[in-house]
Amino acid sequence: MKKLLFSASPLGSRLADVAWLLLRLHIGLSIAVGAGWAKLVSMTTATEAAKLAGGQAALGPPDWFVQQVATLGFTFPSPYMWAWLATWGEFAGGLLIAFGLLTRWSAVQLAFQFFVIAFLWYETPEPVLGMYYQQLLFWCFVLVTVVGGGRYSLDYVLTQHRSRLSELVPTRRVATATAALVLFLTTACLAGGSLKSDLLIEPGKQFALGGGQPGAFRVVARNTGTVSVEIKERPLGGGIFGKATLAPGQRAILRFLPGSTALLLNPSDKKARLDLHVTGDTNLSMGYEVNGKL
Structure with a gap:
């Protein structure tokens, strides 16, 4: 479980690791701010710095995005739920990729999102040969999923401090007890x-x-x-x-x-x-x- 969550290893050289860090920072922060946060606060451009201060809008997906999700067929149980997950997935997933924490997990869900955008939503999709940024981002997230965080990532730091990692990742007994408690509380709430x-x-x-x-x-x-x-x-x-x-x-x-x-x-x-x-x-x-x- 620890390897699956936090696995990261250095690339061939420190120069390659620096280049990989810059790529992670670019795609992670651009998605987090330009896509995720922009939807959460209803920015029309990524440079509206005033809205980044917060307080101008409720943190939730805009109506146009909910309708877009609905047209793609994500309607059960509600398109608002899928739009909410996608928006927060862009924001949180982008930040996690930038910092290199849970890098592969974050990249997987973003790769799925951009697969939908690049090949299902895009008007005339051209797999592999298409030169549009939705497909470029899809392949970037696929690459991050395969490579991981690299040397300059929190995943790598955690893998180098196994004792600290053991404290962060719960034991199987604790995880089982927590899952049972969550299930009990959920059932109680539903039946309450x-x-x-x-x-x-x-x-x-x-x-x-x-x-x-x-x-x-x-x-x-x-x-x-x-x-x-x-x-x-x-x-x-x-x-x-x-x-x-x-x-x-x-x-x-x-x-x-x-x-x-x-x-x-x-x-x-x-x-x-x-x-x-x-x-x-x-x-x-x-x-x-x-x-x-x-």
């Missing part, structure tokens, strides 16, 4: 609370359930009325995504991310009725909104 409601939705209105809560929640909804009801998700980072349309008598099980709002829309001119069973984080705000509010 529930909320049931026989909900009436006025014509042309939508009922908003949740928004800003720290935990995820699940909704089991059954349409007990005579008109169809649309169910959508409004992520914390913005945007709105369709989840299901329940015809009278239909039932669905829907999951919503932390911070998201479940929107139950009645587009008809008659009252709608739903039987709801909510589990997970049930400390949710509730209220009616004008139909179509984003």
Whole structure:
């Protein structure tokens, strides 16, 4: 496990190690700042230094990126989750590559991201021969995955201090106990609370359930009325995504991310009725909104 996490070895010469360090710093910091952090604070260019100070935007992926992720097919359980993971993967992964810590793991996830960008998202992909920066970055991250951090990396420092590394990496017994505790707490949280409601939705209105809560929640909804009801998700980072349309008598099980709002829309001119069973984080705000509010 230690070798897998922190393995690093010198290259053929110190000059090669210096060149490798410069490459790591360039691709790591450019991705962390120009791609990851830029999305987190909604920068339009990588040189907007004022936004780097923070406080101007919530740390989350912008709506355009969430929609881009959705168009690529990453919609389960929510495109916002995948956009969030990709954005933080760029930011944290880039920094880790620059400092040479967990270098291979960081490079693997970034190589996957840029494989999607270079060969699935790009309008006219040209594997190997294509001269566009998305593909160049993909091959850079593949190379970093193979080579590792090199001499001038934290991975190399840790491998040279085995006693210190033993303190940083938990023993198998501690890791097993920690995993069991996390599993127990997760199960307890999921089973801890529930909320049931026989909900009436006025014509042309939508009922908003949740928004800003720290935990995820699940909704089991059954349409007990005579008109169809649309169910959508409004992520914390913005945007709105369709989840299901329940015809009278239909039932669905829907999951919503932390911070998201479940929107139950009645587009008809008659009252709608739903039987709801909510589990997970049930400390949710509730209220009616004008139909179509984003």
